[in-house]
Amino acid sequence: MPIPDRTILEALYNDHPDAVIVTTPGGAILSVNPAAAVLFGFEAGMIVGQPIAPLLDEAFPDGAGNAHDVSVLYRRMDGTRFIGMTRIILVPDTAAASQTSIRIIRAKRLRDAADDVPSPRAVDTALDVIAEGIAIYDKDERLILCNRAYRQLFGPVGERLRIGMQAADFALEILAEEGVVPGSPDAEARMRRQVELFRRADGMPEIFPYTNGRWLRAENTLTADGNTVAIRVDVTDLKKVEQELERQRQDYATLVETIPDLITRLSPDLIYTFVNQRFATFIGLSAAAIVGRSCLDFSVAGDPLAEILLRLTPEAPATTREQRRVSATGAEVWILWSKLAVFEDGRLVEYVTVGRDITEIKRQQMRIAEQSSELQRKNEALGQFTSSVSHDLKAPMRQISMFAEMIADDIASNELSNVSAYATQLRGKSRRLMHLVDSLLDYARIADRIISPHRVDLREVVEETLGNLQSHIAESGALIKAADLPDVIGDPELLKRLFQNVIGNAIKYRRAGILPELLINGWRAGRSVHIAFSDNGVGIDPQHADRIFDIFQRLHRDESVFPGTGVGLSLARRIAESHGGALVLDPEYRSGARFIVSLPAA
Structure with a gap:
């Protein structure tokens, strides 16, 4: 076959529809x-x-060979890729002893990102069905595209939005619709905020209010070509939910801070995560100084708080207990603690403790207990009255009856020699009976005579008492010494009766031939004052330490030596007890008798 001339080959080469590249054996074009x-x-x-290497995609090795059609991945100058059906023809070069390559390439379409770009109409349709408002502004901040939702978000202002409108002008339109006066400080501040948000374009969302009480989430993103994509979403419903939750949170916080209870929340490892102001005030620190610390840092010695909390289980998650504590102000209070362990799916989440001040309730309980005790004492006194009337009062009455019968018998028999003696005995027994009745009435009424207790100077009580007993002191030659005594709370007249009975006892029950001596001294112990009356008299056997305070009980029956009704010490103890105190005999004292009176300190 004859070889075509050069002109024909050049025409075929230049007009060939497929790409033809001639390369050297080394790959140069x-x-x-x-x-x-x-x-x-x-x-x-x-x-x-x-x-030729830059035209070949390095990720897809060139597999073309002589006279074979193979697929080769090529790269254009703009970086896009395509697949070319390639045939390589080797042409021998006898002069150079090598082969020149003729590469014939027929492009085959390669789907890449550019091939998948939809048509503008398809893009517009897709944007208009999206619920979020989307707009694109160019680098000069002019609108080049927006969807229907973007316009609808801004109501009448959105309807006036036109392609080419600048973002700042659109923001001014929105402010004017909201009634903001152009040029006012409010307008400038809000305008500046909108522009800063638009130009920041960092993709970070921000929520702000706009027309008709609505809330908008704005998100601006700068693209590689300098355009700004603006996304706007109406989040009014979400904002309302958020505001309602915030209102509920504030209501909860207000409730927690205003109720009088002490409220705390603790993590499973007993670290405070929340304390209300009441609890912080009770501890004496700020809430911030407590949160983050262990509850053990604020527990008093012996407080089983940690043990109680750790014993709570999903089956028994709550418990209550009473605790006596001293507040930061030094006041002693009673707290009723309710403790709750919160579990989720069997896993401990936190502890909640609520403490209620029940100090007044405890005081009422104590007052009720005291009243019950007082009622019991009165009932016991009533029982003693009954016993005294049936025993001690009947004795003189029997004697009166006996002497009256003896007088009647003597008068009937006209034997009058003994009538005068019997009458004398009758008068004596009658006076004793009246004395006993008066003593009983005095004893019964003594506890009801404290009307308004107040501060009492015991030194004055001692001085007036000694003045009342001056004749007995002078007659007996008694030596009485009184030290300084603390003040007490009580009824001064009743306390004089108490001191008079105890001091009178010391003078009465003296040793024969020995001048009576009495030392009165006192001291304060806590909320009480103790007064000791130490004498050198006949003393009292410790086995009778309680009996001597029973009404009408006398250890010495001979009234010619130690006269009396046996009511003095009973009356003294009743006065002490009516003050909330006590009167006891010191069984350890051996030099005579020592009585100790306890009274509330002033």
């Missing part, structure tokens, strides 16, 4: 036809002499 220049996007003069 000798020439390219116009179809190759168009396919790869370069001018022929720019690539001749350059290696």
